[in-house]
Amino acid sequence: MLKPEFFNRPTLKVAQDLLGKYLVRKMGNKEIALMIVEVEAYDGPRDLASHASKGKTARTEVMFGEPGVLYIYFIYGMYNMLNIVAGPAEYPAAILIRGVEGINGPGKLTRELQIDRSLNNKKMAKVNGLWLEDRGVVIPTNKIKRTPRIGVGYAGAWKDKLYRFILADKENKKENKKRG
DNA sequence: ACGATGATGAAC
DNA sequence: TTCATCATCGTA
Numbered sequence: 227m228l229k230p231e232f233f234n235r236p237t238l239k240v241a242q243d244l245l246g247k248y249l250v251r252k253m254g255n256k257e258i259a260l261m262i263v264e265v266e267a268y269d270g271p272r273d274l275a276s277h278a279s280k281g282k283t284a285r286t287e288v289m290f291g292e293p294g295v296l297y298i299y300f301i302y303g304m305y306n307m308l309n310i311v312a313g314p315a316e317y318p319a320a321i322l323i324r325g326v327e328g329i330n331g332p333g334k335l336t337r338e339l340q341i342d343r344s345l346n347n348k349k350m351a352k353v354n355g356l357w358l359e360d361r362g363v364v365i366p367t368n369k370i371k372r373t374p375r376i377g378v379g380y381a382g383a384w385k386d387k388l389y390r391f392i393l394a395d396k397e398n399k400k401e402n403k404k405r406g
Numbered sequence: 407a408c409g410a411t412g413a414t415g416a417a418c
Numbered sequence: 419t420t421c422a423t424c425a426t427c428g429t430a
Contacts, residue, residue: 303411
């Protein structure tokens, strides 16, 4: 299981290193482990795409907390988003888990794994039924594709930053059409 | 292209 | 207390 120190490093590095790690979810008496194939980084108080750019509020204070803590929030009246806090306390940063093998999309991911806000501000731990493991998968750098983040067109200069990390060969099957 | 559906933050 | 906005998805 990944320790908090893993997340107490520069946000982009943590994001990249999360590719190939396993998200493990305990449901009932079963454990489901799925490899992470897509993440996005939200880095620091000045990142306009990050909730933390609004400052510390009831919702965002989790991002200012300890590394390795879950940040889960409700969006569009329907979906929960799963994030993991990165960087030292008081530095607001988090990584959105955007896709795992077999599940494409952050909303579907939380729906299928039954992850909701009851886990917000909780540590990743077996007692909480949700944690990450390094199972020895090594991702070569040339398999990692970087793109701008999704759905953050309002973020000014920050919208173009290459803060989205994807495992390249998983990506080419999907997305024949685009919106906009 | 758009509606579902509700929390959030800012304005009032 | 209202209002526009939103780190999405499924059906057009």
